[in-house]
Amino acid sequence: MSIAAKITIFIREKYHGFISFLVLFLIWSGVCHYKLISPDFLPTPATVGTAFVKVVSSGILGKSLGGSLIRIAEGFMIGTTLGFLLGAVMGVSRTLERLFAPLINALRQVPIIGWIPLIIIWCGIAETSKVTFIAIGAFFPILINTFEGIRSVSHSYVEVAQVFEYSRVKLLRKIVIPGALPSIVSGIRLSMGTSWLLVVWAEINTRSAYGIGDLLSSSREEHNPGLIIVCILVIGFVAFLINELFGHLEARLNTWKKSYR
C-alpha cells in the first residue's frame, strides 16, 4: 500500500476526532476572542503557547520533568523491586501467602493519598518522603500482578517440568517466571502509571526545587493560567507516553498469549 493511500485511510477513519478537536479549539478561541470569559480564568491559546515556549526555552520544564523523573525512578525502583520479590515468594509458597496476605490486604485498604501526612511525619518533606510515597504506590500493583501471574501459570506446565526433572530453581526460571511475565509487565505498567500521578501529588504536598508538581503549584500561586494549562497538558502527555510505552512492551510479550488463547 502506498503511503498516500495509507494516509487517506487514516484520515477517513479518524477525521471525526480531528473535527471534534478543531471544534473545541474554535470554541476556546472564540470565547477568548470575544472576551466571554475573563482571560484570568481562561487563557487564550496564544497565552498558553507563549507560556509553553517560555517554560521550555528557560529550561524550567526540562528541569521540572527531570526532577520528577528522578524521584519516580528511585521510588518506582524500590517499590517494584520489593513488590515483585514479595509477590513472587507469596506466589510460589502457599504458606508465605497465608502469612502475608492478611497484612497486605489490610495495608492495601489505605487510599494511597492517605499515606501522605504520615509519611511526612516519618520522612520529612525532603526527597525521602516523596520517594517513599511513590515506592508505596508502586509496590502494590506489581505485588498483586506478580502474585496473580504466578498463580495463573497452569499446573500442567509445572507437570511437564516435573517429568523433565527440573530443579526448583530451574522450574522458577524456565516455567513460572516466563509464564507470569505478561502479568508482571502489566503490573509494571500499572506501577509506573501510578508513580507518575503520585509524584505530582507528592510534589504538591511537599514542595521541592524542581518537579512537575511544583511547577503546577507555582503556576497557581503565580496566577498564571497559561502555565496551568501547559502543566495539565504536559502531565497528561507524559501519562499517555508511559501508557503507550509500557503498553507496547506488554503487547509484545503478550503475542504468544493472545493468539494462544
Added chain:
Amino acid sequence: MKKIINILLVMAVGMALFGITPGFAAEKVIRIGYPGGSGRPVSAGGWGYVQAKNLFEEEFKKDGYRIEYNYIKSQGPGCNEALANNSLDFSFHGDLPVLAGRSGGLKIKALTASRGGNAHLLVPTNSSIKTIKDLKGKRVGVGVGTWTHTLLARVLNDNGMTLKDIKVINITGSDFETAIATNDIDAGFGSRALVRRGVAKIIWTTVGKPVKYQSIFSLVVREAFLKQHPDIVKRFVKMYVKGLYLASLNKNETLKFNTRTGSALQDNIDDNAGQSIKYITAPRIDGQVTQLYKEVQLVAKNNGLIRKPFDVDKDFIDSSFLEAALKELNLENHWPNYDYNGNPIKK
C-alpha cells in the same frame, strides 16, 4: 524472552542498590532549620548577621563541618517534622510549633528565645469585616500549627469566640497572599506587604498591644544531638549570641539590614515601633519568656491545639549554654532581664 528476563533482573538489582546507597554517604554537617515563608533564603536580625558574616562557617571550618541552612516552607510544623526524622540538628521556630512538637513527644530543648514578633490581621481591601467580632462564620486563613494559630485563638477568645466559630483554612506563604487577593479567604494573619500592594487592609495588629500577643521564637536543638555534641552546641550558641550582639548595636542599621529578606524598610520600622533593639534581640529565656510560653500552652490546650501539656521549666528549657556563651563573650550585662510587661528589671 530470556534477554528480557535478564534485563529485568539486572534492573531489579540495580534498583535495589540505587535505592539503598544514598544512605551511606555520611558527612560532617550541622543542619539548621528556619521557617521560610517569605521566599528568600535569608534571615533577619541576629540570624541575618550570623549568616551574612559566616559566623558558623568560620567557627566550624577547622572541624570540617559544613553548615546547612534549610528554609522550611511549611514553617514551624515543617521544622518539627524535619527534627523528628533527624534531618535537622537546630531549628529556630515559633512558640506554638515548638510547644506542640514537645507535647507530641519531640525531644528538643530550647536554648535561647527571642520576643517581640508582630503580625497583622488582614482582610481583602473591599471587605466589610471591620472588627474581630465580624469574623464569625468567616473563612480565616492561618498556617495551622504556626504561632499565629494560637494568636488567632487568643484574639477570638478575647472576643467571646473560639476557633469553632470560624472556618479555619490551613494556608501559608504565597498561597495565603493569593487567597486573600482572590477573596478565597475572608481574613488571615499576614505581612504589611499586602497592604502596600493594595490587596488587603489591616483590621487588627499586635503592634502596640500588650506583650502577650507577640511571638516568641526559640532556638531549639535535638536532645540526641545535644547529648552527642555538647561542645558543638556550646560554640554554636556562642556564635549565635555574637550575631545577636551585632544586631543589637544599632536599630536603624539592623532594620535596614532586614530588608534583605524582601520586606520594605518602612514596614520594618512600623512593625518595631516602640520596641528597643535590645528588647528585640535579647536571647535570655527569662521570666517573661517562660511566663508567655505557659500562657501560649494554656491557650493552645484550651483551644484543642495541644492535648498533653508539659512542664515548660523542667522539660523544655536549657539556659546553661546561653549563660556560658554570654560569660565567654563578656556580654552578661549587655541585655537586661525583662518582666512580664517587657520592662527591663533593674539589677
Added chain:
Amino acid sequence: MKFQIIKNKLLGLIIPLILYVAWDFLTSREIIPPELLPAPKVIFDTWWDLQSSGELALNMKMSLLRVGFGFLLGAISGFLLGTAMGLWKPVELYLNPLFNFFRQIPVVAWIPFLILWLGIDEWFKIVFISFGAFIPMALKTLEGIKGVPASYLEVVRVFEYGWFRVLRTVIVPSALPSISTGLRLCLSEAWMLVIGAELVAAGEGIGNVMVIARRLFQTDVVLVGVIVIAITGFAMDKVLGLLETRFLGLHRSQNAQ
C-alpha cells in the same frame, strides 16, 4: 479437614500479631520515638477521644457528603457519556477521541485549574472528586455496552426485536457487570480524591483532620485518620459488593478487582 482451614487462617494472623507485639514493645520502651509511632494503646485512646467528642463523626460526615455528591455527579455524567457513546455510533466517533485525550490527564493535574474557577471551597472538592469518578464510569459503561457479544444481537435480530426491547433484554443485562465494576472503581477513586482534595485545601473533613494533626505534631491522630479512612474505604467497597450480589447476582471472588 476443618482444622486445616482454621490453621490456615491462623497463619495469616501470625505476622500482624508479631508486628503488633513488636510495635507495642518498641513503642512502650521508646525504642521507636513516640512522636514517630505512638503505642497502640495511645492510638486507641486517641480514637476513643475523637469518637466520643464527636469530632471524628463531624469530619467524617463532611468527607462522606463530599464523596457522595462528587460520586453521584461523576458517576451519572460518566454513565450518560458512556451510554451515549456506546449506543450511538456518531457520538462515539466524534466524542471518543476527545474523551480518550482527556482521560489521559491525571485528575491531580486539574487542581490549580479547578481552584482558579471554583475557589477552594466545597465546589472545588465536589467537582474534583466527580472528575475522578467520571472517567472510570464512562470507560466501563462504554466497555460494557460495546462488549455485548455480537452473537446475542444476532439472535434478537432474528426475532425482530424492537430497539427498546433489544436494549432492555440484551444490552443492559450484559453491560451491567461492567457498569457495576465502573461504579466500584469510581467510588474508591472518589474516596481517595476526597482525602487528596482535603489535604490540599479544606475547612473540615477527615483529610483535614490529618493535615491539622500533622501540623500540630499529633502523630496519633494522623494514624487514627489513616486507619479510619482505610476501614471506611473497605466498608464502602464491601457495601457496593453486597449490593452487586444482591441486585445483580454477581458473585466475585475476594481478590477479583
Added chain:
Amino acid sequence: MERLGTLEVKNLNKKYRSQNDDLLVLDDINLTVQPGEFISIIGSSGCGKTTFLRLVVGLEKGYEGEILLDGQRLNGPSLKRGVVFQDHRLLPWLSIEKNVGMGLKNPKSGESRKTIQEHLELVGLKGFEKHYPHQLSGGMSQRAAIARALVNRPEILLLDEPLGALDALTRMYMHQELERIWMKEDITMIMITHDVDEAIVLSDKIVVMSSRPGTIKKIIPVPLARPRDRAGYDFANIKEEVLAEFQLHTDHPFTYSI
C-alpha cells in the same frame, strides 16, 4: 545384554483420600510390559486409566503394591520415562526448537542441537524450529510434544490420549506417524485411549479396564501384521472382542465416546 524398558506392575492399589472415606481408584492392577511393546489401555471415562499412567510417570505418589522399571521401584518422575499429554503442553513462550530441547541438560551444545534436529525430522516438523506453538495446528503441536518426549531417549513413552483432541482424518494420519516413530525408535509405548480402532491399529496388546474401582478386565493380544487394515476381517473380530468387554459390564452398550 538384556534390553531395557521392562515395566512390571504388581498388585497395584491406589486410593484417594476424600472428606469422609477413601476412594479406591485402582484395584489390584497386574501388568507386565516387555521392551519394545506397544500397549494400549482402553476404558470408559473415570476408570482410572489416567491415574494409572500418572503413577507410571511418577506424577502421582502414594500407592500400594509395586511398579518396577527394569526391576527398580519407581520414585518420582524420571527422564527414563517420556510422556505425551492429551493437551500438548508445549510452553507457549518458547519456540518449537526450545520446547523440544526442554528436557536436555544442555540444550545449546552442538550435540543437543543435533538431537533436536533429528527428532524434529523424525516427527516431520523440519523447518518449524523457530515457530511458536500458537502458530502450529493441533496435529503439529502433538508431534512436537512427541519429539519433546523422545528427545531424552526414554525407555518407555507414555501417551495419555495423545490424539484425543484431533479431528478424525488427522488422527488417522497420526496413527501412521506414531507407528512409524515407534518402529524407528524401537521403544516401549503405553498409550491410553478411548478409541477402539486406534488401539487395534497401533497395539501389540490391548488392556481393557473397567471402572469404579479401576481393574484390568482383560488383556487382548492383537496378532495382526503391520501396517494393519482397518477394513480387514481380523480387525473386525478383534474390535468385536474388545467391545464385548464393555457390553458385559454395562446396561447401556455403546455409550462410550468411540
